Amino acid sequence: MLADTFQRLNTYLESQVIGQPALVKQLLIALLADGHILVEGPPGLAKTRAVKVLSDCIEGDFHRIQFTPDLLPADLTGTDIFRPETGEFTFQPGPIFNALVLADEINRAPAKVQAAMLEAMAEKQITAGRNTYPLPDLFLVMATQNPIEQEGTYPLPEAQLDRFLLQLNVDYPSEASELDILRLNRGEAQGLEKPEAVHVTKDTIFEARQAVLNTYMAEDIEHYIIRLIMATRQPERYSEQLNNWLQMGVSPRATLALDRCARAHAWLSGRDFVTPEDVQLMAYPVLRHRLLLSYEAQAESVKPDTIIATLIEQVASV
Template sequence: MLTSTFQRLNTYLDSQVIGQPDLVKQLLIALLADGHILVEGPPGLAKTRAVKVLSDCIEGSFHRIQFTPDLLPADLTGTDIFRPETGEFTFQPGPIFNALVLADEINRAPAKVQAAMLEAMAEKQITAGRETYSLPELFLVMATQNPIEQEGTYPLPEAQLDRFLLQLNVDYPDEASELEILRLNRGEAMGIDKPEAVQISQREIFSARQEVLKIHMAEEVEHYIIRLTMATRQPERYSDQLDGWLQLGVSPRATLALDRCARAHAWLCGRDFVTPEDVQQMAYPVLRHRLLLSYEAQAEGIAADTIVSQLIAQVACA
C-alpha cells in the first residue's frame, strides 16, 4: 500500500534528520497536499538536510537557492540567451525548474525576486520576456526565514505569506537528539553505511495525492473547519480577548489548505477518515502565518500559536 510506503519514508527521514520530527512530517504533508512550506528557525537545524534527504528518496531533481539582496528575478527563473551560431534567442531555464527547491532565507531577496518566486509557487509557471514556461508537474518549495539578523531583510507581506500552504517553526533538538546527531555525523564522516533510502516514484506521489483527496470527511468535520476559519474573521462572537488580538482573519485559501492538510495527516496516520484531531493538529501550521495580529497583541507579545490555541479551545467540534 502507498500509505505504508510513505510511513517507511517518514521513518527513514526521521533516522537521517534527527530531532526534527515535525519538520519531516510537515514536509511529507506538503508533498501529499501539493503545497509549499515556509520554515522559520535559527541556522544549523537541518532545514537544508531535510529537503536534501527527501530529494534522495523521490524521483526528481533538487536545487538550493541562496537568496541575497543582489539577486535578480532572472537568476531565479532563467533568461533568454543569444546564440551567435543561429542568430536567435533561446531560453535558458533557471534553478526554479527543479522538482524540489530550497529557497534559503527568502526574506533576504528584494520584492521583485520574491514576486517571481511566489508566481512560480502559485501558478506553477514563470514568465520570461513575452513567454510563459511551465514548471515540472512535481514542484515543492521549502522556503526558510532566519528569525535573527533582520537587518537588510525584506519581510514577506501577508498576501505573499498566504501563498504558503504551511508555516513551521523549528527549534533546537533536545539533549538526547543532540547526542544522536553527533554520532550520526561521526558515522557519516567515517563512511559507515547508512540505511538504504526508501525510493518513491513521481507516479506513486501523484497516486497518493488522489488517495488523500478521497479520504472520507464527515459533514460535521467540514463544518468544524469552516467554524475555525470564520472565527478568525468574527472573533467578537467568541471572546473580547480574541477580538482584541485579531486585526484580520484568514482567507478562503486557509479553509482549502486546512481541508487538504487534515486529509493528508489522516492518510499518513493510516486512517481512511478525518477526525477533528487531524484538523486541530494541522490548524497551527496552516493558520499561524495567515493571522494578522493587532497592535495590542504584538505589544503584549502574543504569539499566533496562542491565538490558534484559543480558537481550538473556544470553537466547538460539533
C-alpha cells in the same frame, strides 16, 4: 501498500534528520497536499538536510537557492540568451525549474525576486519576457527565514505568505537527539553504510495525493473547519480578547489548506477518515502565518499559536 511506502519514507527521513520529527512529517504533508512550506528557525537545524534527503528519496531534481539582497529575478527564473550561431534568443531555465527547491533565507531577497517566487508557487509557471513556461508537475518549495536576524531583510508580504501551505517553527533538538546527531555525523565522516533509502516515483506521489483527497471527511468536520476559519474573520462573536488580537482573518486559501492538510495528516497516520484532532493539529502550521495580528497583540507579544489555541478552545468541534 501505498500508505506503507510513505510510512517507510517517514521512518527513513527521521533516521537521517534526527530530532526534527515535526519538520519531517510536515514536509511529507506538504508533498501529499501539493503545497509549499515556510520554515523558521535558527541556522544549523537540518532544514537544508531535510529537503536534500527527501530529494534523494523521490523522483525529481533538487536545487538550493541562496537568497541575497543583490539577487535578480532572472537569477531565479532564467533568461533569454542570444545564440550567435543561429541569430536567435533561446530560454535558459533557472534553478526554479526543479522538483524540490530550497529557498534559503527568502526574506533577504528584494520584492522583485519575491514576486517571481509568488508566480511560481501559485501558478506553477514562470514568465520571462513575452513567454510563459510551465514548471515541473512535481514542484515543492521549502523556504527558510531566520527569525532572529532582521537586519538587511525584506519581510514577506501577506500575499506571499498566503501562498505557503504551512509554516513550521523549528527548535533545537533534545539532549538525546543531539547525541544521536553527533554519532550519525561521525559515522558519515567515517564512510559507514547508511540505511537503505526508500525510493518513491512521481506516479506513486500523484497516486498518494489522490488517496489523500479520497480520505473520508464527515460533514461535521467540514463545518468545524468552516467555523474555525470564520472565527478568525468574526472574532467578536467569540470573545473580546480574540477581537482585540485579530486585525484581519484568513483567506479561503486557508480553508482549502486546512481541509487538504487534515486529510493528509489522517492518511499519513494510517486512517481512512479525518478526526477533529487532525484539524486541530494542522490548524497551527496552516493558520499561524496567515493571521494578521492587531497592534495591541503585537504590543503584548501575543504569539499566533496562542491565538490559534484560543480559537480551538472556543470554537466547538461538533
